[in-house]
Amino acid sequence: MAENPAYQLRRTLLYVPGNMPSMLQNIPLFQCDGVIIDLEDAVPLSEKDAARILVRRFLENYTERNKEILVRINPLDTKWALDDLKAVLPALPDGIRLPKADTPEIVERLDTLLTEYEEELGLELGRFRILPSIESAQGVINATEISRVTPRLIGLAFGAEDYTASMEIERTKSGEELFNARMNVLWAAKSAGIQAIDTIFSDVNDMDALRRETELIKRLGYTGKCMVNPRQIDVIHDVFAPKQAEVDYALQVIDAIKRAREMGTGVISLKGKMIDAPVVKRAARVLRTAYAHGLVDVIIHEEDIHGAE
Amino acid sequence: MVLNSLGRQIPEIFAGKKQIPYSDPWSLQPNAERSTRAIRRINHNGSKLLGSLREAIIATGLKDGMTISTHHSLRNGDHLLNDLVKEIDALGLRDIKIASSSIHIVHAELIPYIRKGTITGLECGVNGLIGELISKGELDCPIIVRSHGGRARALITGEVPVDVAFLAAPCCDEYGNFNGYYGPSACGSLGYAMVDAQHAHKVVAVTDNLVPYPAIPVGIPQTVVDFVVQVPTLGDPKKIVSSTTRVTTDPIGLQIAKYAANVIECSGLMKNGFSFQTGTGGISLSVAEHVRNMMRKDKIKGSFGCGGITGYFVEMLEEGLFEALFDVQCFDLKAVESIGRNRGHQEITAGTYANPFNCGAVVNRLDCVIISATEIDVDFNVNVNTESNGYLLHNTGGHCDVAAGAKLSIVVAPSIRGRLPIVRDAVTTITTPGETVGVIVTERGIAVNDKFPDLKAELIKRRVPVKDIRELRDEIYAITGVPKPLQFEDKIVGLVEYRDGSIIDVIRQVAA
Numbered sequence: 001m002a003e004n005p006a007y008q009l010r011r012t013l014l015y016v017p018g019n020m021p022s023m024l025q026n027i028p029l030f031q032c033d034g035v036i037i038d039l040e041d042a043v044p045l046s047e048k049d050a051a052r053i054l055v056r057r058f059l060e061n062y063t064e065r066n067k068e069i070l071v072r073i074n075p076l077d078t079k080w081a082l083d084d085l086k087a088v089l090p091a092l093p094d095g096i097r098l099p100k101a102d103t104p105e106i107v108e109r110l111d112t113l114l115t116e117y118e119e120e121l122g123l124e125l126g127r128f129r130i131l132p133s134i135e136s137a138q139g140v141i142n143a144t145e146i147s148r149v150t151p152r153l154i155g156l157a158f159g160a161e162d163y164t165a166s167m168e169i170e171r172t173k174s175g176e177e178l179f180n181a182r183m184n185v186l187w188a189a190k191s192a193g194i195q196a197i198d199t200i201f202s203d204v205n206d207m208d209a210l211r212r213e214t215e216l217i218k219r220l221g222y223t224g225k226c227m228v229n230p231r232q233i234d235v236i237h238d239v240f241a242p243k244q245a246e247v248d249y250a251l252q253v254i255d256a257i258k259r260a261r262e263m264g265t266g267v268i269s270l271k272g273k274m275i276d277a278p279v280v281k282r283a284a285r286v287l288r289t290a291y292a293h294g295l296v297d298v299i300i301h302e303e304d305i306h307g308a309e
Numbered sequence: 310m311v312l313n314s315l316g317r318q319i320p321e322i323f324a325g326k327k328q329i330p331y332s333d334p335w336s337l338q339p340n341a342e343r344s345t346r347a348i349r350r351i352n353h354n355g356s357k358l359l360g361s362l363r364e365a366i367i368a369t370g371l372k373d374g375m376t377i378s379t380h381h382s383l384r385n386g387d388h389l390l391n392d393l394v395k396e397i398d399a400l401g402l403r404d405i406k407i408a409s410s411s412i413h414i415v416h417a418e419l420i421p422y423i424r425k426g427t428i429t430g431l432e433c434g435v436n437g438l439i440g441e442l443i444s445k446g447e448l449d450c451p452i453i454v455r456s457h458g459g460r461a462r463a464l465i466t467g468e469v470p471v472d473v474a475f476l477a478a479p480c481c482d483e484y485g486n487f488n489g490y491y492g493p494s495a496c497g498s499l500g501y502a503m504v505d506a507q508h509a510h511k512v513v514a515v516t517d518n519l520v521p522y523p524a525i526p527v528g529i530p531q532t533v534v535d536f537v538v539q540v541p542t543l544g545d546p547k548k549i550v551s552s553t554t555r556v557t558t559d560p561i562g563l564q565i566a567k568y569a570a571n572v573i574e575c576s577g578l579m580k581n582g583f584s585f586q587t588g589t590g591g592i593s594l595s596v597a598e599h600v601r602n603m604m605r606k607d608k609i610k611g612s613f614g615c616g617g618i619t620g621y622f623v624e625m626l627e628e629g630l631f632e633a634l635f636d637v638q639c640f641d642l643k644a645v646e647s648i649g650r651n652r653g654h655q656e657i658t659a660g661t662y663a664n665p666f667n668c669g670a671v672v673n674r675l676d677c678v679i680i681s682a683t684e685i686d687v688d689f690n691v692n693v694n695t696e697s698n699g700y701l702l703h704n705t706g707g708h709c710d711v712a713a714g715a716k717l718s719i720v721v722a723p724s725i726r727g728r729l730p731i732v733r734d735a736v737t738t739i740t741t742p743g744e745t746v747g748v749i750v751t752e753r754g755i756a757v758n759d760k761f762p763d764l765k766a767e768l769i770k771r772r773v774p775v776k777d778i779r780e781l782r783d784e785i786y787a788i789t790g791v792p793k794p795l796q797f798e799d800k801i802v803g804l805v806e807y808r809d810g811s812i813i814d815v816i817r818q819v820a821a
Contacts, residue, residue, distance in 0.1 A: 025788075029564060029752050234567065291430040294771035 008068065008294050009033045010155065010195055010224040011240045012233050015072075018043035019051035024058045027067075030230045031237075034068035034150055036097050036131075038082050040075070048080050050089040059091035069223035070131055074095040076106055082113075088116045095129030095154060100162070100198040102138040104145040111150040126152055131197065134188075135168040136160030140181045141190035155195030157226065158185045161202070173209045175216070186221050198222045205263075214239040240289060247290045254304055261307050315690065320813045323804055324430060324451040331811040334713045334745050339666065339810075344467025346510050349535070356483040357537045362515065364624055365398045365475070365538045369511040371397070374404045375472035376432065378464075378509060379503035381411035382477070382638050383494060386548030389477050389515055390472040391418040392540070397564045398427040398472075408432035408469050409500035410659065411459055411704045412439060415548070420557045425451045433460060434694065434704030443802050444700040446818040452815070454694055454701070457637065458663025458670060459503070459808040465667075469557055469809060474509035476502045477543045482515035482524040485534025488530070490526070490649035492518030494543040497639025497648045498618070505816050506533045517543045528656065531593030550641050557591030557596055563750045565721050566592050567600075568773060569679060569750045570599030571730035575767040576717050578676040579603055584712055585631075587615040587679040588670075589640050592721050596679050600675035604630045615662070615671055616707060623647040626654060626739045627678070635671050637662040637707075644761075660687035663710035665808050672714025680708050682722040684736040687778050689758050691720055692736035694805055697729045699795045699819040703804060705740055710808050712745040717761070726749035729792060730785040732756075732778065738805055739797065739814045754781050 016023050018039045027035050037058075043051045055071065060128035062069075071093045073084035078102075085096070096114070101107050114128045130152045136142050140163070160178050164171040171177065182198070189196035198217040201210045214225055215237050215259065225236050242250070252270060257280050260268035267276045277297055284305045290296045310318045313330035317816040321328060323574055329337070347499045359365045371377065377397075379390045388410060396404055402427050412419075414437035423426050423439070431439075434454035442448035444671040455463060463469040478487035479494040506512050506529045514529070558565060569592075572581055585600060587593040598621070604611060611631040614622040620643030626634050627647075634654045639645045648654045663672045674679075684692040693708050695701050712718040723730050732751065747795065748764070749756040756778035757765040766777045776784070796819070803816035 026752075029561070031564075231558070231563060288679065294773070297770065306409070 007114055008125060008154070009289060010068065010197060011289075012236050013070070013224060013226045015042065015198060016141055016212070016229050016240045017202070018055045018071075019043045019047045021054060027049065027058075028062065028064070029138045030225065030233065032230065032233050033069060034070060036070045036072050036226065037093070038072045039080070039097050039221065040072050048074070052084060054085060056087050056091045059088065059093060062202050068095075070092045070097045072099060074112050075100040076109055077259075085113060086116065089114075089128065090121060091126070095152075097100060097129055097157065097158075098132045100136065100139075101132030101134060101146060102136050104149045106134050107146055107149040107153075108122070111152055114152065128152065129154045131155055132163075133157050133159045135162035137163070138166075139163075141186050142192065143185050147188040147192035147194060153192070153194050155197050155223075156185050156189040156197050156199040156238070160199035163199075163299065165280070171215075173203070173206070174282055175213060182220065190221060195223045196221060198225040199227045200228050200230060201232065204231055207232075207235050211235050211239060237293065242290045242295065244295075246286050247295055250286040250290070252285065253283035254298075255274045258304070266307065312682055313445040313812065315701070315722055315742060315813065316815045319680075319815060320468065321552060321802065322800055324453070328773065328804065329811040331807050331813040334742055334807070334809075337809040337811055339466060341466060344508055344694050345467055346508065350745060354399045357534065357712050358483045358519075362393055362401065362475075362540065362721075362727060364534050364536055365399060365513045366393075366396055367474075368400075368536055369513060370472045371405075371473050373402055373609050376406040376408050376470060378407070378471045378474045379409045379800050380476055380499065381413060381466050382489060382496040382499060382537050383544050383549050385413045386494070386544040386546055387413065387477065388416060388542065388544035389475060389634060390416055390541075391676060393415070394419055394422050394428060398422050398425065403431045406430035406641060408460075408464070410457070412436065415736070416432065417507050420448065423448055432463070436704050440701035443819075444695070444816060444819050446798065446800065446802065452488075452816070454705055454803060454805045456663065456705040457659050457707075458665060458672065458708050459806055459810065461658070461660040461664040462502045462661075462666050464504050465510075465538055465664060466810075471509040473507060473511045473513065474505035475513045475515055476500075476505060476529070477499075478514040478516040479543070480518050480520055480524050481514050481537060482520055482522040483520055483537055485514050485531040485537050486522070486527045486529070486593075487514050487516065487534075488524060488526055488528035490528075492516075493546055494549070495546075495552060496549050497645035497655045498636040500541065500637030500657055500662060501659045504660050504810070505735065508718065511535050513538060515543065517541065526770050554599045555591060556594045561723060562592045562594055562650060564752045565723065565750055566595035566599060568598045568752075568755055569721050570603065570736050571770065571771065571773045572719055572748050572750060572755065572764070573600060573677055575771060575773070576677065576764055577606070578717060579609060581610050581695065583609055583611040584613045584615065584674055584676045585611065585678070586614065587713070588654045588677055588681060589617060589619055590681060593679050593681070594619070594621055596721065600623055607682070612805045615675060616711065618644040618648075623654070624811070626651065629774075635662065641654065661716070663808065664705055665710075665713070666738065670710070670714065672711050675711060675715035677717045677719065679710040679719050679721055680712060680713040680722050680741075682731065685720060685722060685749050686736045686743070687732070687734060687747040687782055689749065689756075689778065690736050690739045691743070691746055692738045693740045696736040697737060697792065699737055699797065699817075701816050705805070709741040709745070712741045713808065716766075716790050717747040718745060719748045719750055720746055721750045724753045724785045726790055728789055730782070730789040732785055733792070734782065738816065740805060742813065743808070744803045749778060751781065753784055
């Protein structure tokens with residue numbers, strides 16, 4: 001995992017139903033950046049207890065973690081949410097995907113609960129991260145406030161299925177109806193310095209439409225997408241893979257800034273263009289993504305981006 | 310008993326014949342002539358047509374103790390072998406050996422005739438129940454499993470003398486010319502039958518589609534065919550199509566296919582002139598799809614696709630991704646339809662395809678091949694014949710032939726089936742020696758044979774999960790546990806022959 005969570009790759013977050021042992025056991029094998037183990041919508045009411053126990057056991061035995069693990073608990077206003085937290089937190093997921101995060105108060109409440117668990121379990125405060133789902137008209141309007149509630153937030157996740165339901169509209173493959181909401185979530189996330197993660201694309205057989213949607217959200221500024229089927233991983237990674245020219249340029253940028261620092265400055269010109277902190281940060285992100293794709297061997301450290309203190 | 314170089318105990322004599330223990334894939338070199346058969350002279354210009362299979366059996370002079378053959382291009386739709394053995398039995402003949410190119414599940418109908426002593430030996434591998442019963446000791450019938458290339462070799466050298474070949478002929482004339490392209494039982498390539506047509510002592514073409522002379526194009530010519538028999542049907546055309554001809558949608562299968570595609574990409578073989586073979590399973594077809602996309606993307610013009618041919622390969626040929634297809638058997642109707650009209654879709658004999666004893670088989674020109682496994686061991690040895698219960702359930706096909714021939718052979722298999730580990734300390738049966746296996750691909754990681762250090766380095770560089778094969782085994786054992794070793798009797802019920810005729814392993818009777 002990268003040192004700074006802001007640079008954690010979250011191109012692909014795969015939903016895995018918490019009540020299906022056969023799918024849980026494949027979690028280590030998939031090449032997505034993270035998984036969201038679901039205790040909410042995927043789990044029928046009659047299996048809430050069983051799923052909780054299963055997920056806890058799975059996490060306890062999944063000692064060699066090779067991807068980020070989030071658990072989607074039931075909404076905080078349901079009778080299951082507290083039991084969900086109580087069951088899974090001791091097994092140390094990386095964070096909680098919070099459904100129906102319509103207001104800053106809901107996120108604050110989870111923040112408080114997580115702090116209590118961290119104290120009880122003797123963990124570092126802030127260890128458990130939160131990825132709130134912005135999935136209603138109310139959530140979209142409140143996104144900016146939500147994004148500033150707590151440093152636990154790794155990003156804002158846009159949930160189009162519930163959002164369209166709350167708007168009483170149909171979701172289309174071209175997605176014009178989502179545009180304003182998508183932008184609002186994105187602005188909120190970016191202004192708070194956290195990631196924006198896009199909604200699922202539910203037709204697992206239409207890879208062309210998935211690609212178009214992923215290309216769109218990447219251009220807008222989203223850094224990842226949730227998924228319902230592992231078959232979607234490759235298409236999304238392919239869209240997020242940096243082009244060779246981008247990689248070459250990023251390598252030159254890092255090289256240039258290192259030379260600049262040796263000369264005692266934080267700014268340098270590369271082929272007539274000024275290289276400064278924002279350019280370096282962008283280059284670092286390109287190279288970290290390129291590394292995940294196996295396109296480069298260099299590992300970018302915080303020191304390379306910000307310089308040694 | 311003697312030990313072969315892979316540590317397997319091999320009997321010196323089996324079914325009355327002296328056996329050679331396997332030593333390595335390359336060096337066995339026989340000092341012999343090709344088998345011959347009696348010269349014929351047929352002066353008449355009339356029909357070679359006989360009234361029935363029974364008449365043909367009598368006309369060929371088939372006697373007790375002789376060997377017959379059929380080809381398996383009709384696969385599970387074949388009724389000829391079953392009908393033939395019934396007639397042989399009805400004529401009171403006994404102690405007949407079968408040296409067909411393969412035996413399928415549909416041929417379980419032969420079991421009563423094996424029990425009865427009509428059939429007393431199988432000079433070929435089997436799929437399904439017959440093998441299971443032989444493994445259990447419930448059926449007494451010595452069996453020698455051969456690869457496609459190995460079987461062609463055995464007929465060509467005369468090690469297995471076929472007295473009469475009864476060849477299903479989907480499109481045939483009364484003077485014996487036939488092809489596999491047309492008719493209700495069209496199966497496309499007759500690659501296996503061509504070897505029998507040249508080397509069997511007597512040849513009978515059996516057809517359900519007699520056409521006026523000449524049956525063209527001529528696949529197997531009148532000059533080698535002694536008799537023609539017309540029958541109402543050769544079998545069930547719907548079952549000619551091989552089992553799986555669709556890309557898998559299982560995420561684990563897709564992941565294996567993707568890793569296999571990564572291996573091909575990193576191998577450096579994917580360039581103009583690329584040649585490739587893959588099977589019909591869902592994973593293999595998914596690899597083929599990756600290959601097609603890679604070739605399109607990088608505008609690569611391949612040389613040839615090979616082996617059992619599917620519609621996938623036909624599409625790649627038609628798209629111009631390959632110059633040619635070398636087709637020893639057609640796996641689906643799209644391939645059957647293509648071979649009859651496309652000059653780039655070349656029918657080849659099983660000998661041309663994979664016989665190690667000639668001036669160079671087509672498999673020698675393969676860059677890359679995708680093969681399967683029922684089990685894999687830490688020395689890269691692969692089993693495709695028996696399953697983890699010890700039963701002989703599958704024929705070898707071209708497995709060990711293409712592994713030896715291709716520059717890079719890639720084995721694709723899930724790491725776990727049911728509750729059983731597929732990568733393990735030792736395989737139940739060695740079909741293909743690890744020395745000829747390049748890479749093992751499972752969903753849990755990829756093991757690269759030490760013979761390919763550059764490939765290994767490239768895969769690691771691209772962050773593909775390369776693991777030492779023992780590490781992979783341990784990881785799988787940690788999930789499945791270590792299975793208890795199977796218990797076998799001392800009795801050897803069958804041999805697994807390597808493509809060069811040496812014996813690589815034996816099939817023992819499974820303890821009750």
